[in-house]
Amino acid sequence: MAGELSPIDKAKFVAAKRASQYVEDGMRVGLGTGSTAAWLVRCLGEMVRDDGLRIKGVPTSSRTAMLARDVGIEVISLDEAKWLDLTIDGADEFDGDLNLIKGGGGALLQEKIVATASDQMIVIADIGKEVESLGAFPLPIEVIPFGWQTTQALVEETLISMDVLGRTSTLRMNGDVPFVTDEGNHILDLHLNRIGNPRQLALVINQMPGVVENGLFIDICDAVVIGYGDGRVEVRDINEGTSSTERLDFVETDNLFSDLSD
Numbered sequence: 001m002a003g004e005l006s007p008i009d010k011a012k013f014v015a016a017k018r019a020s021q022y023v024e025d026g027m028r029v030g031l032g033t034g035s036t037a038a039w040l041v042r043c044l045g046e047m048v049r050d051d052g053l054r055i056k057g058v059p060t061s062s063r064t065a066m067l068a069r070d071v072g073i074e075v076i077s078l079d080e081a082k083w084l085d086l087t088i089d090g091a092d093e094f095d096g097d098l099n100l101i102k103g104g105g106g107a108l109l110q111e112k113i114v115a116t117a118s119d120q121m122i123v124i125a126d127i128g129k130e131v132e133s134l135g136a137f138p139l140p141i142e143v144i145p146f147g148w149q150t151t152q153a154l155v156e157e158t159l160i161s162m163d164v165l166g167r168t169s170t171l172r173m174n175g176d177v178p179f180v181t182d183e184g185n186h187i188l189d190l191h192l193n194r195i196g197n198p199r200q201l202a203l204v205i206n207q208m209p210g211v212v213e214n215g216l217f218i219d220i221c222d223a224v225v226i227g228y229g230d231g232r233v234e235v236r237d238i239n240e241g242t243s244s245t246e247r248l249d250f251v252e253t254d255n256l257f258s259d260l261s262d
């Protein structure tokens with residue numbers, strides 16, 4: 001069964017599987033969104049089912065909430081949890097300082113709130129997500145629907161004057177209609193020129209009326225678990241300044257591969 005996985009899915013799976021080892025009995029865990037995070041949720045579901053792991057999961061999207069319940073994880077709200085031991089989530093890009101671009105799945109707002117309310121945030125990603133400097137992946141920003149075109153014009157005008165915005169920004173679509181987030185907002189994807197200072201850019205964007213949040217995660221991530229297509233997995237911890245690589249065994253987890261749906 002493992003042989004049927006594409007190298008990229010194998011990479012995502014091994015990253016998620018390795019990161020599941022950070023989850024301990026009794027923890028309140030933030031559950032990310034996206035295809036890599038979906039592997040994580042499935043791995044945790046298996047640990048709940050087979051090993052009796054007791055955790056409470058705080059999902060970062062309605063999609064993840066549904067999957068978590070499906071695999072038997074107890075789901076609670078962030079307000080019920082109040083604070084989390086750990087959040088594990090995917091990313092669209094990460095750099096050497098473990099700053100991130102997130103929001104490719106449109107869940108950046110809940111993802112940032114949940115990650116920020118956690119003792120520790122671990123990113124799980126395939127090696128293709130590593131970049132020298134952030135910005136090749138379009139930066140998602142969540143905007144309220146009221147006056148979104150005015151917000152877009154303001155964002156473009158400001159960022160072009162800062163030489164940050166490259167071509168333009170685009171409203172994310174879901175078929176013929178604008179994409180709507182779990183909070184009922186829209187997403188603008190910013191096609192960036194170069195980000196000299198991601199921290200400053202994040203602050204500037206968030207000051208604009210109509211912007212709810214941006215997909216730059218600065219100083220939030222503590223460690224990244226990187227999966228490779230050949231089954232290797234690398235753990236980099238920014239606080240410890242450590243890095244280690246190992247290889248995971250697929251055989252025990254074959255049943256997880258049968259019904260992946262994210």
Ligand SMILES: O=C(CO)[C@H](O)[C@H](O)COP(=O)(O)O
Pocket residue numbers: 032033034035036037089090091092101102103104105106107108111
């Ligand atoms: O930020 C996200 C969703 O809003 C995801 O974590 C990000 O898009 C990565 O997704 P995937 O694991 O499918 O590559």
